[in-house]
Amino acid sequence: MVNDDGVARxxxxxxxxxxxxxxxTRLLPxxxxxxxxxxYAFFRVADEVVDDAEGVPPAEQRAELERLRASALGEEPTEDPVLAxxxxxxxxxxxxDGDVNTFVDAMLTxxxxxxxxxxxxxxxxxxxSAAAVGRMMTAVMDPEHPERALPHATALGEAFQLSNFLRDVREDIVExxxxxxxxxxxxxxxxxxTDLRNFEMSDDFRRAMERELQRTEALYREGVAGIECLPEDCQFSVLVAAVLYADHHRLIRERDYDVLSATPSIGTLRKLALVARTRxxxxxxxxxETVFRRVSAVSDTPGDPDRGPNRGVARRLLRGAVEGLRRLT
Structure with a gap:
């Protein structure tokens, strides 16, 4: 049984x-x-060894990651509630164990x-850094036919991380x-x-960003196609995650691909509206796949999903979603 302190942390x-x-995650069973x-906590703890390592020598970072690996694999005792x-x-x-090792190796990279x-x-x-995370999540969800779900989980994990990379171009350079x-x-x-370091927006950069957005969106389509392979009580939550992460693409395009002057961010109300639409x-x-095409920024269907006679229903669903999410623990 996973200890309560580890879950709370x-x-x-x-x-x-x-x-x-x-x-x-709050929508999962x-x-x-x-x-x-x-x-997630384990992934973040490992990630922060290198992301928050200003002034820490590389040898010390590697040693800390190896300690995390040994604790995660149960090879060494630990008092850290997250690792335990x-x-x-x-x-x-x-x-x-292979996925744990692959993840830690990526952090070492x-x-x-x-x-x-x-x-x-x-x-x-x-x-x-991404595909192994998707595979570990799949193991926790325990689908009936994991061999069918895993390739799609790999693609979706990659899509999520690529969306983050495209959103965080400035932040990754600066920090x-x-x-x-x-x-x-x-x-x-x-x-x-030099153009990137000077945060110079240009048509060339816009074209480069669009190329990577298209590549990422192909992975979303591949990943979403496998959601049906997951247990029914997990499908909606994973679909919502895909819709939310992909919405960064809408924001990037609305900003004319400018991820160099600031890091785009999706507001809470926009997220809740997307949950309501998806529901x-x-x-x-x-x-x-049908819902993702209809709701997400990767949609092949033009138009606003909320237009027409369903708009009032969507608004009521949004209000219900807000209240329901406030009650979730």
Whole structure:
């Protein structure tokens, strides 16, 4: 049984550092929700070893990550409630040691690597930092046919992280001296690292961003196509997460691809409106791909889902969603 302290710590970490993911997590059934708090907390604890490491020598960062790895795999005792809870969770849900190792290896990569020449190099990194996360989440959800769900979970995990990379171009440069846009894409469109460091908006940069948005949206379609392989009580929450993360693409395009002057951010009311819209269409058609196309920023269907005679219903659903989310724990 995962200890209550680990769950509470995990929930607090998620609420503070992952507001979009936290909203989707609250829609999960309890059997998965508490485990997700622990998973997220473990990911953040490891991530912060390198993201909040100003002045810490690389050797110390690597040593700390190896300590985390040993505790997570149950090879060394730990008094950290998050690590202890994760180790229990790993055994309870038979999470692959390989995925834990792949994740920690990706964090070790962040100690020394801050540029990626090709998308394939970036994707190899994301196999640990994103795809392994999706696979661990799938293990916790426990689908009847995991072999069908896992390739889609991998794609969706990559899509989520790529959306974050595209949103956080400025933040990654300023705070971490990292560039996650593939160098081959920048070269193809004539964007130099100096341009990025000077935060110079140009048509060349806009074209590079659009290329990566399209690549990411193909992964969303691949990932959402596998939501039907998940247990029924988990499908809506995962769909909502996809809709919320993909909405950054709408915001980026509305800003004319300007992620260099500031980091785009989706407001709480917008998120709740998206939850309400998704719930409305889910009530009428519980096919994840159909609802995603209708509601998300990746939609192939033009127009506003709220127009026409259903607008008042959508508003009532939004009010109900707000109240319901306030009551969730």
């Amino acid at each position: 995990g929930k607090a970490i998620q609420r503070r550092t992952g507001k979009t993911f936290h909203l989707a 309890e059997r998965v929700r508490e485990a997700t708090y622990v998973l 809870a994760f180790a229990d969770l790993r055994e309870r849900h038979d999470i692959s 962040d100690v020394t690597e801050d540029r990626y020449e090709t998308f394939e190099e970036l994707r190899a990194y994301m196999d640990g 971490r001296d990292r560039i996650y846009l593939p160098q081959e894409t920048l070269d193809e469109h004539g964007v130099s690292e 409305w269409y889910w009530a009428w058609n519980s096919d994840p």
